[in-house]
Amino acid sequence: MTYQSDLLTTLAARGYIHQLTDAAALDALAAKQVVPGYIGFDPTAPSLHVGSLVQIMLLRRLQQTGHKPIVLMGGGTGKIGDPSFKDEARKLLAADGIQANVASIKRIFGRFLTFAPAGEMGGPNDAVLLDNAEWLDALEYIPFLREVGQHFSINRMLSFDSVKLRLDREQSLSFLEFNYMILQAYDFLELSRRAGCRLQMGGSDQWGNIVNGIELARRMDGTEVFGVTTPLITTADGGKMGKTMAGAVWLHEDQLPHFDYWQFWRNTDDRDVGRFLRLFTDLPLDEIARLESLGGAEINDAKKILATEATALCRGRDAADQAAETARRTFEEGAAGDSLPRFAVAPGPIGIVDALIGIGFCASRGEARRLIAGGGARIDGERVGDETATVTIGEAPVRISAGKKNHGLIEPIRPM
Structure with a gap:
């Protein structure tokens, strides 16, 4: 479909659109005026991870095409937890834990969006950050049921895939x-009134929730509002985006070092390079087309560009360049880069199994033994074939590797 608006043209060209409500009307609206749009983020942890990045980039595209992003923190809804496509209920967080997570998560959005001054709505294109606890915490139960609850059909709510999946599996869904x-x-509804x-x-798992909001705004206020969902982002091998053997790929540097974040993107499957460049970088589409057409070993150059550009958006250009240089020195020159993960131990011998676990390359002793048996463990570039082998740590760090892509340093604890 050909769109009139820069917004939908950009979203379609870069692969963000999965479902739209009334595409023609939204396209016409976005072509003639600024459209404020929002995405909600529940503060279930101190940091968001790469699984949330496509939504953050969606807000970035909204602002880049002249519209107004609204980041909605779920200080209120986070007290319940979104059940959409979850196998079981989230662990309920205490109020102080939720607020701590909100404060921590806020930092990441400033790297992707240009915000209005704190407490202000700013200009037409300035991003704003709101917290739904501001209105949800003040709701009174009986008035809310009478005014809002009457517009919801239990039959319809039970028909949404996010609920049906849970019930079909005979998994409990609490009230x-x-x-x-x-x-x-x-x-x-509240954001349409306030902002x-x-x-x-x-994401595509939010379709039912979004449709509910559209219908509620129409029934209560007669307001025409719209919805867009993105496709589920999986890797070429069918895996979930942002999940690795080592765990979630966090956006905050205090949860994941810059080098590890860069390396996550560098390890992208060849088949995903073009798609990820469109979704997660600001590179022009013609340059992306050139990069994804590279074949053979040259595709690795495209992966390095993906890693550097994606890291620059999330962590800053200096961090991205430093991580890229660390990788170059480590992989191309065999040197120990400054940004490699490190594990400090007392001077003296340490078992190779303990070293692999301590630096985070293996989650268990069994996994470490299998890595060693398969020839994937190296100390200073030399393969270690004996699981009982030890590494002697003196004054200088020792480089440890797990496979071809994971490298780190075992170093002595320095006196305070």
Whole structure:
């Protein structure tokens, strides 16, 4: 489909669109005026991870095409937890834990968006950050049921895939969780009233919640609002985006070092390079087309560019360049780069199994033994074939490797 607006033209060209409500009307609106749009993020941890990055980039594209991003922190809904496509209820967080997570997560958005001054709505194109606890915490139960609850059909809510999947598996869905979709719909209504918000965006698992909000705004206020969802982002081998053997790929540097973040992108499957360049970098589309057409060993150059550009957006250009230089020195020159992960131990011998676990390359002794048996463990470039081998740590760090892509340093504990 050919769009009139820069917004939908950009989203379609870069692969962000999975579902749209009334595409023609949204396209016409975005072509003639600024469209405020929001995405909600529940503060379930101190940092978001790469699985949330496509949504952050969606807000970035909204701003780049002249519209107004609204980042909605779920200080209220986070007290319940979104049940969409989850096998079981989230662990309930205490109020102080939620607020600590909100404060921590806020930092990441400033790297992707240009914000209005704190406490202000700013200009037409300035991003704003709001917290739904501001209105949800003040709701009174009986008035809310009478004014809002009457617009929801239990039959319809049970038909949404996110709920059906849980029930079909005969997994418990609490009444608390069932209320989540009503509160999310109310968020859309509240944002349309407070900030003139006309668009909610989210992952494909949010389709039912978004449709609920659209219908609630129409029934209660007669307001026409819209929804866009993105496709589920998986890797070429079918894996979930952002999940690795070592765990989640966190966006905050205090949860994941710059080099590890860069290396995650460098390890992208050849088949995903073009798609990830479109989704997660600002490179022009013609340059991306050139990079994804590279064959053979040259595709590695495209992966390095992907890693550096994606890291620059999230961690800053200096961090990206430093990580790229560390990788070059480590892989091309065999040197020990400054940004490699490190594990400090007392001077003296340490077993190779303990070293692999301590630096985070293996999660268990069994996994470390299998890596050694398969020839994947190296000390200063030399393969270690004996699981009982030890590494002697003196004054200088020792380089340890797991496979071809994971490298780190075992170093002595320095006196304070």
